[in-house]
Amino acid sequence: MNRPVRSALWVLLVGGLALLATVAWQQFTRKPIADAEQQLQARQLLAVLPGQSYDNSPLSNPLPLSGAQPPKSRILAAYRATRGTAATALILVSQVQGYAGPIRLSIAIAADGRLIGTRVIDQQESPGLGGRISDPQVNWLAQFANRRLDARWALKRDQGDFDQLAGATVTSRAVIEAQHDALRYVDQHRTQLLGGPGHD
Template sequence: MSARMRNAAWLLLVAGLAVAATLAWRQWTRAPIIEAEKLWYTRQFLAVLPEQSYDNQPLDTPLPLPGEQPARSRITAAYRATLAMKPTAIVLVSQVQGYAGPIRLVIAISAEGRLIGTQVIEQQESPGLGGRISDPQVNWLGQFANRRLDDRWALRRDQGDFDQLAGATVTSRAVIAAQQEALAYFDQHRTLLLGGPAHE
């Protein structure tokens, strides 16, 4: 065998071993990566629920979405949190059109119909303006905690109960509408979402 053929064979062998090692590494790390992604997803979605308020894994069992969609927003998923097998909250994933693009929210509502909390999981709003809806230092979403459907779901400038995010009127109105419609959706389908009889 010539030197050229031996070199080619060695290169082929090294390349084959490198490909095999890469594939083995990818297979070996795939499960931990998937598990890490699932954990991140769970933390993002369940950050709206107080600790110790549930003992199940809500995201493992998505609920069927009953009824028609709200007028301005869209409910894309629903989950039930339980404690000792008793429903404590419904977590709704809502999407609404903001100023620069869709805003995705996770909205937790107590079994009694009060808004527990809202978390932004995706948004494309202008940095320094509407983009501050997800800024924990601004905590604009904090003003909605413990509110009910019969509150005045509008900005103060529109005769409502809520402060505007400075410089972001469109974003503020969109997020307020999404939360109000989530509460209305829960109220309309309360029995089904909480796991009662199928009739409403």
């Protein structure tokens, strides 16, 4: 066998072994990576709830969604938090159209209809403008905590109760509408979401 053929065979052999090693490594790491991503998503969703407010694993039992979707946003998922046998809160995953793309939110609503808190899960808003909705230093979302359905769910400039995120009117309005929609959705489907009249 001449030298060029031997060299070509070695290249093929080394390339084949490298390919096999890459495929094996992907198979070996696929599950740990998927598990880590799932744990990160779970932490993001549950971050809106105080830890002492529930003792179940809310994300292990997604609630069925029924009825029409809200007018300005979409409810993607709902979960019930309980303490003992009593429902304490609901976590809704909501999506609304922002200025630059969809904004996904985790919205926690107490069993009494009060908004506990909201966290941004994903957004593509302009950095330095709408992108600041998830900035903990700005903490714009804090103003919605403890508000109920009867608040005026609009910006102050639109005769509402809430401050605008500076330079991000479209983003501000979208997030306010998503939270208002979530509160209305819970109000309309209380029995189904909270597990019956005993949880009111």
